[in-house]
Amino acid sequence: MSNELSQHPRFTPRLVLRPFRRRDVGPVHEAVLSSLADLARWLPWAAKDYSRTVTHQFVRDSIGAWGDGRAFDFAIRAREDPDxxxxxxxxxxxxxxxxxxxxxxxxxxDMTSRGLCTEATARILQVGFEELDMHRVTLRIAVGNDASERVAQKLGFVEEGLLRDEVKVGAVWLDHTVWGILEREWRVERARYEAEAWG
Ligand SMILES: CC(C)(COP(=O)(O)OP(=O)(O)OC[C@H]1O[C@@H](n2cnc3c(N)ncnc32)[C@H](O)[C@@H]1OP(=O)(O)O)[C@@H](O)C(=O)NCCC(=O)NCCS
Incomplete structure (x- = not known):
């Protein structure tokens, strides 16, 4: 099994998904700061003291993890406004x-509820199942994160169970639900993704 994943951009009808580059630090930092109130409810790294140094570290780690074949982070950009x-x-x-x-x-x-996450994730599921040859893909979603649950439902993930006190966000322990989709299920769902113009 190869550790490598091609770094070429992946396209959807509206989006370009591509690996991070060092010059992304500024735009990522701006996007996180502009969204911090929403991100900080669910994601432990999105703390009040989120800094440019943390963004720099993320981009560096992301480039390293992709090179090692461990994890593959994609920047989501609009085809029409890729910067x-x-x-x-x-x-x-x-x-x-x-x-x-x-x-x-x-x-x-300022870009939520337009179907962008669903569209991007549909394309990344194709990367997981076709390019990485995964058999099963999971999502962990904090209880109460209804928008994220809706994304999982739209993509045909199956809710499988509950992880108690799975992550600490600020001072609060959050339970997570686990959602999964198997390769054979995705092969059925993908026709729907195409019909919805997500893929
Ligand atoms: C969760 C998140 C990624 C969704 O991104 P998005 O681009 O808005 O997702 P989509 O537009 O593809 O789908 C969101 C769906 O949730 C719905 N939704 C939005 N807010 C909702 C809410 N408070 N309650 C219920 N549904 C909600 C939208 O209407 C949409 O459903 P629809 O297409 O049936 O109308 C985004 O809200 C986010 O980044 N949140 C903060 C970080 C986070 O939670 N990350 C995920 C951790 S698991």
Missing amino acids: RHLGNVSVWWTSRTNRTGEIGYWVRS
């Missing part, structure tokens, strides 16, 4: 032996 950072979508290995992976995402607050 503005819209968010991130990532896929990473949880077990190479069992061919299982996990996906995570966020979208900047």
